[in-house]
Structure formats: C-alpha cells, structure tokens
Amino acid sequence: MKKYLFLFLPFLSACNPTDKAREPQQVLTQTWPQIEAAAKGQTVSMLMWMGDPLINRYMSTYVKPELQRRYGIELEIAASQGAQLVQTLAAEQQAGQPSEADLVWINGETFYQLRQVDALLGPFVDKLPNAQLLDLQNPFINTDFQQPVAGMEAPWGNVQFNFIYDSARVARPPRSFAELPAFVQAHPGQFTIPNEFTGMTLLKSWMMALSGKPELFRGKFDEAVYRKWSGALWRQINTSRPYFWKQGQTFPEQLAPLHQLFANGEVAFTFSNNDAEVDNKVNQKVFPATARAYVPLPGTIQNSHYLGVVRGARHPEAALVAINFLISPEAQLRKMDPNVWGDHTVLNLQALPAAQRQQFEQLPSRRYAPRRQNIQGQALMEPDPEYMTRLFKDFRTYVIEKQPVPAG
Amino acid sequence: MKPANRSWLLLMYALLVAGLPLAGLGYAALGSVGVVGPLATGFTGQHWQALLHDTGLLYAALYSLWIATAVVGVSVALALGLVLHAQRTLRRWPLPGLLYVPLIMPALVVAFYLFQLLSGAGWLSRISFRLGLTGSPEAFPELVQDAAGLGIILAHVLLLFPFLTLLLQTIYHESRLDDYRQLTLTLGARPGQFRWRVAVPMLLRRAAPTLLLSFIATLGAYDIPLLLGRPYPQMLSVYIATRLQRFDLRELPGAYLAGFLVAVGLLLLIALLLRVLRVAQAERS
Numbered sequence: 001m002k003k004y005l006f007l008f009l010p011f012l013s014a015c016n017p018t019d020k021a022r023e024p025q026q027v028l029t030q031t032w033p034q035i036e037a038a039a040k041g042q043t044v045s046m047l048m049w050m051g052d053p054l055i056n057r058y059m060s061t062y063v064k065p066e067l068q069r070r071y072g073i074e075l076e077i078a079a080s081q082g083a084q085l086v087q088t089l090a091a092e093q094q095a096g097q098p099s100e101a102d103l104v105w106i107n108g109e110t111f112y113q114l115r116q117v118d119a120l121l122g123p124f125v126d127k128l129p130n131a132q133l134l135d136l137q138n139p140f141i142n143t144d145f146q147q148p149v150a151g152m153e154a155p156w157g158n159v160q161f162n163f164i165y166d167s168a169r170v171a172r173p174p175r176s177f178a179e180l181p182a183f184v185q186a187h188p189g190q191f192t193i194p195n196e197f198t199g200m201t202l203l204k205s206w207m208m209a210l211s212g213k214p215e216l217f218r219g220k221f222d223e224a225v226y227r228k229w230s231g232a233l234w235r236q237i238n239t240s241r242p243y244f245w246k247q248g249q250t251f252p253e254q255l256a257p258l259h260q261l262f263a264n265g266e267v268a269f270t271f272s273n274n275d276a277e278v279d280n281k282v283n284q285k286v287f288p289a290t291a292r293a294y295v296p297l298p299g300t301i302q303n304s305h306y307l308g309v310v311r312g313a314r315h316p317e318a319a320l321v322a323i324n325f326l327i328s329p330e331a332q333l334r335k336m337d338p339n340v341w342g343d344h345t346v347l348n349l350q351a352l353p354a355a356q357r358q359q360f361e362q363l364p365s366r367r368y369a370p371r372r373q374n375i376q377g378q379a380l381m382e383p384d385p386e387y388m389t390r391l392f393k394d395f396r397t398y399v400i401e402k403q404p405v406p407a408g
Numbered sequence: 409m410k411p412a413n414r415s416w417l418l419l420m421y422a423l424l425v426a427g428l429p430l431a432g433l434g435y436a437a438l439g440s441v442g443v444v445g446p447l448a449t450g451f452t453g454q455h456w457q458a459l460l461h462d463t464g465l466l467y468a469a470l471y472s473l474w475i476a477t478a479v480v481g482v483s484v485a486l487a488l489g490l491v492l493h494a495q496r497t498l499r500r501w502p503l504p505g506l507l508y509v510p511l512i513m514p515a516l517v518v519a520f521y522l523f524q525l526l527s528g529a530g531w532l533s534r535i536s537f538r539l540g541l542t543g544s545p546e547a548f549p550e551l552v553q554d555a556a557g558l559g560i561i562l563a564h565v566l567l568l569f570p571f572l573t574l575l576l577q578t579i580y581h582e583s584r585l586d587d588y589r590q591l592t593l594t595l596g597a598r599p600g601q602f603r604w605r606v607a608v609p610m611l612l613r614r615a616a617p618t619l620l621l622s623f624i625a626t627l628g629a630y631d632i633p634l635l636l637g638r639p640y641p642q643m644l645s646v647y648i649a650t651r652l653q654r655f656d657l658r659e660l661p662g663a664y665l666a667g668f669l670v671a672v673g674l675l676l677l678i679a680l681l682l683r684v685l686r687v688a689q690a691e692r693s
Contacts, residue, residue, distance in 0.1 A: 090446035189546050250553050250638040264529035389656035400640045
C-alpha cells in the first residue's frame with residue numbers, strides 16, 4: 001500500500017493545517033511593520049492577464065527580482081482573468097479551501113462579480129503606505145465601472161481606448177464616430193470589430209457617442225437607455241457591415257489576430273485599450289512606423305485597472321507588500337515608460353517630491369500616441385458592467401448571428 | 409500482483425478513467441439546473457427552457473457534424489488511395505518517413521501555420537498578388553475563416569490522413585492483402601474488383617474503431633476551429649468554451665447545459681455505433 005501513497009500526496013499537501021486562510025480582520029488589524037515582517041520570505045501567487053509580452057517582461061524582469069531583493073518575497077505569476085478567475089475563486093470558496101491565489105489583477109465586471117461572491121479581502125488600500133500618493137480624487141480612478149472601489153482594490157494603471165491606423169494607407173481617418181460609417185463605406189475591407197473586451201469597449205464608446213449624451217450612462221444600468229441606443233448601434237453597424245473586413249461575415253475573436261491583420265496590412269485599423277500601446281508596438285517593430293493612434297470625437301472610455309487581494313489568500317501580507325511596491329513611484333515610473341509598458345500612472349503627481357515628479361514628466365514622450373493631456377477632455381466614464389455583458393451578448397445575436405434587431 | 413493490490417489499482421483506474429468524467433458530467437447537469445456554480449440560486453428549469461429558443465447549440469452541432477464527416481471522409485479517401493494505388497511509393501524512402509512529420513506537430517502549430525499561409529494577407533495571397541494572379545491581397549479566395557470551414561477541414565486532414573495511411577498500411581500487410589490480390593487476379597478478377605470488393609471492405613472494417621475515435625476527436629476539437637473558424641457558426645467545443653468564458657456569470661448554467669447535452673449526445677453516439685459494429689461482426693461470423 002505504501003508504494004501507492006505518493007498518489008495522495010497532492011491532496012495531503014493541500015490540506016496542510018498550518019497553511020489555512022485567516023479571517024480578513026486577522027490580517028487587516030496588523031500594523032504595516034507587522035505586515036512587512038510577516039511577508040518576508042513568503043511566496044505570493046498572482047493571477048493576471050498575460051497576453052502582452054511587454055507586460056510579462058515588466059513583471060518577470062523588474063517586479064519579480066525587486067520584490068525578492070527588497071522584501072524577500074517570491075512572486076509567482078499565472079494566467080487567469082475575467083469569468084475564469086471568478087469561477088476559480090468561487091469554487092475554492094465553495095470547497096472551503098484556502099486559495100491558490102493571493103493577488104489578482106482585475107477591473108470592471110470581474111471586480112463586480114468578485115464582490116458578488118465575496119472573494120476579495122478588504123478594505124485594504126488605506127493600509128498601504130503608498131496609498132497616500134494615489135490620485136483617489138480622480139473619478140476615472142476611484143470608480144470602477146460605476147462602482148466605488150471603496151478600498152477593496154488598489155488602482156494600478158489608467159488607460160484610454162483609442163483607434164490605431166496606418167497613416168501610410170489612410171491619409172485622413174474618421175475624426176469622429178459620426179464620420180465612421182461613411183468612411184467605412186468609402187474604404188471597404190479596412191475595418192472590423194474584435195469580438196472581445198477591446199471590441200466591446202469600442203461598442204460602448206460608439207453607443208455613447210450615438211446617444212449624444214454620455215451622462216445617460218452614469219449610475220445603475222438603465223434598460224430603456226440601453227435598448228434605445230444599442231438598437232441604434234446595431235442598425236448602424238449592420239448597415240456598414242458589408243463594407244467591413246471579409247464583408248462582415250466574420251470578426252476576429254481576439255485582439256492579437258486583429259493586430260496581426262493590421263501589421264500585415266490586411267486592415268487599416270486596430271484598437272487598443274492602452275493609449276500608449278501604439279508606441280510600444282512600433283518600438284518592437286510589430287506595427288509599421290507609420291502607425292498612429294487617436295481618440296475619435298466625442299471621446300472614448302477611460303478606465304483604470306486594479307489589484308485585489310483574495311479573501312482566502314494563504315499569503316495576504318505578501319500580497320499587500322507586493323501591491324504597495326507596485327503602486328510605488330519607482331514601479332509606476334518604470335511602467336509608464338512606453339518602451340517598458342506605457343501604462344499611465346495612477347499616482348497624483350502633485351503629491352510627489354519635485355525630483356520624482358520631474359522624472360515622470362521627463363519620460364520618453366509618446367511619438368505615435370496622442371499626449372495624455374490632449375485626450376483627457378475626450379475621456380468617457382465606464383458605464384455599469386451590465387452594459388458590457390449585454391453588448392457582448394447582443395453583438396453576437398444581432399450582428400454575428402444576424403438576427404433581426406427589435407424595433408426601438 | 410496480490411489480489412488486494414490489483415483491486416486498488418482497478419479502483420484508481422476506474423476513478424480516473426470513468427469517475428472523473430462522470431463527476432464532471434454530474435456537475436454540469438447540476439449547474440444547468442442552478443444547483444451548483446458561482447451564482448447558484450437554487451433549482452430552476454429556466455435554462456433548459458431557454459435552450460429551446462437558442463439555435464446556437466443546434467447550429468454548432470450541425471456544423472461540427474459536417475466538419476467531422478468531411479475530415480474523416482477526405483482523410484480516409486486519401487489514405488485508401490495511397491495504400492491501394494501507391495504501394496511501391498509507400499515502401500520507398502522518403503514517403504514513409506514524411507508521413508510521420510505531421511504526427512509530431514501540435515494542432516495549434518498546424519493551425520497557425522495554415523493561417524499564415526492561407527489568410528488574406530498570407531504567403532500564398534502575397535505570392536499570387538506579386539505574380540499578378542489576383543488584383544489585390546484581399547482578392548485571394550477565402551481559405552481560412554471561411555463559411556464552409558475549409559481551413560478547419562484542411563488542417564485536420566493534414567494531421568489525420570498520414571496517421572490513417574500508416575494504420576491502413578499496417579492492416580494491409582497484416583491481412584496479407586498482397587497475397588489476396590495475387591490470388592484474385594489469378595482467378596480472373598480485375599484490379600478494381602479486388603480493391604472495391606476485397607481490400608476496401610477489409611481495411612475499413614478493421615480500421616472502424618479508430619475511424620470512429622477520429623470522428624469523435626474531430627467533433628470535440630478546439631485549437632484548430634478556434635484559430636481557423638468563424639465566430640458563427642462555431643464548432644461545439646468553441647461554442648461551449650466561449651459561453652463558459654463570457655463576462656456574464658449568469659451565462660454559466662447555459663454553458664453547463666450545452667456541455668452536458670454534448671457529452672450525453674457523444675456517449676449515445678458511441679453506444680449506437682459500437683452496437684452497429686457488434687451486430688455487423690456477429691452477422692459476419
């Protein structure tokens with residue numbers, strides 16, 4: 001029998017009684033020095049989107065060694081996001097197990113759903129010494145898809161949706177959503193919508209532009225507002241669809257294939273949720289040097305992404321110390337460099353010492369992306385997560401599957 | 409091995425091979441009626457009722473059946489053609505070696521390679537444009553992400569037909585079909601009669617279980633249809649995975665239901681085909 005015992009080892013090790021999750025209060029009543037002391041030598045498991053090599057490189061070649069060097073914390077990163085992440089954490093909770101994850105990269109509907117299943121530890125942001133540097137007065141940072149962050153997640157980066165086009169092929173791109181249908185009709189096969197998160201952000205911005213009143217989308221989900229303006233959106237898209245890439249018979253399921261179509265010159269437009277992504281893609285020679293980014297009028301969605309601590313985390317102290325480092329001026333400065341990641345900072349630069357503020361202001365400037373100060377006036381607030389989930393479902397129904405759009 | 413140890417091994421085997429999939433099936437069934445899952449609200453039949461109005465699963469099933477039938481059909485035709493018409497070539501280097509090359513390639517790599525080769529901005533399209541055969545790269549015919557699933561079929565055939573060729577070639581030798589060929593020709597049969605009345609039935613009969621497994625594997629394929637297929641209609645595994653990964657957790661019971669129905673459908677299909685094979689075998693013997 002002994003020789004088969006190894007088969008059960010994974011289960012036995014998962015049940016190690018010394019490795020159990022503690023109640024949030026037990027963690028959060030500690031002082032910061034106590035948290036730092038407890039974090040030393042721990043391993044922190046982080047779940048995040050790993051779809052961009054530059055982001056992965058920032059995490060593995062800068063964050064990981066710095067956490068080890070400064071705090072003796074070992075960072076382990078795995079890929080998980082969205083509904084998959086929520087399901088994993090919810091299943092662990094239902095099983096009454098401590099979580100395999102300590103730290104998660106989240107925003108929007110994932111934050112909303114994790115709060116619904118009570119999978120986040122907090123409020124914790126006030127515990128972080130670097131939290132005093134965060135720009136928490138900024139509504140694009142203190143509110144996540146119309147939901148106040150309330151200390152349950154720490155802002156990590158701030159981005160704005162933008163169009164990327166090839167200036168060698170398109171001399172004058174459509175400057176507004178109103179100009180877009182006529183432009184698409186005049187340039188067949190050059191435009192498409194990715195059927196994923198970035199594409200849904202495009203649809204949200206387009207729907208808000210059609211309404212002419214982005215403020216209609218503030219607050220809780222409004223069925224009447226959604227039905228009226230999503231209906232207008234589907235009708236406009238379906239009218240333009242024959243002029244989309246592949247006559248609108250198919251849509252890229254991921255953003256990466258659309259980037260590839262753009263890089264190959266098959267389409268003239270791609271999109272990004274990060275307003276500085278065009279620079280890092282040109283720098284990597286993924287996009288042609290003629291690629292440019294802009295924000296069409298009246299504006300696009302600006303939002304922030306966040307870091308949360310898992311309620312059943314085995315190493316919550318290490319997660320808190322890691323987050324405090326990730327929102328530190330050093331880590332934020334490095335992340336904001338377009339050659340590194342290009343993620344706009346969530347820090348209030350006025351709260352920084354003059355020398356540090358100057359470092360942020362002297363970062364290599366964006367060469368192909370619009371300056372942040374030039375597009376801030378065209379930033380729209382993220383609406384309630386329900387708009388996103390409904391758009392995703394209805395884009396499939398009324399555009400991809402071509403079912404008739406109900407009369408609005 | 410002692411009887412006790414053998415029982416333990418059998419138990420572990422049963423747990424792994426039958427227990428885990430059946431537990432997954434049970435979980436999917438419970439999830440589809442709202443009993444388990446992240447936002448489980450208690451027993452409800454609404455997701456089963458909603459399925460009646462959702463044509464997506466039916467289209468996915470029909471599309472998958474078309475792809476699997478085309479893939480297995482084309483692969484079998486190619487493999488039979490090689491084994492019956494190119495015995496000499498099949499025995500000489502380099503063909504036997506070349507047949508192993510696709511077998512070592514992961515499905516995703518094959519799909520990606522075909523995407524690079526056959527897409528509108530792919531190599532063939534560019535070459536065709538440079539040679540003046542097409543007016544623009546976009547004018548190249550749609551061979552991937554096309555309505556009929558040609559790209560998906562081609563990728564699967566590339567992976568499956570070499571395997572079937574090697575399998576049929578082995579059966580050909582083990583069944584001593586060369587000797588039968590000589591015999592039938594000596595008795596006055598034409599080569600075509602030998603092929604259609606002796607070789608093809610014998611090869612297909614012995615390869616039937618593998619062909620059935622290939623059909624089921626193609627029905628459940630994920631990587632290739634994900635990269636080379638369209639968002640609509642989708643093959644079953646992509647359809648279910650898409651629903652499981654949607655932003656809205658309220659979609660989960662519907663995805664569990666789709667997964668449950670597909671698994672039950674495949675189990676019934678396997679049971680039915682095994683029964684047909686058994687009956688055919690009994691009649692022959």
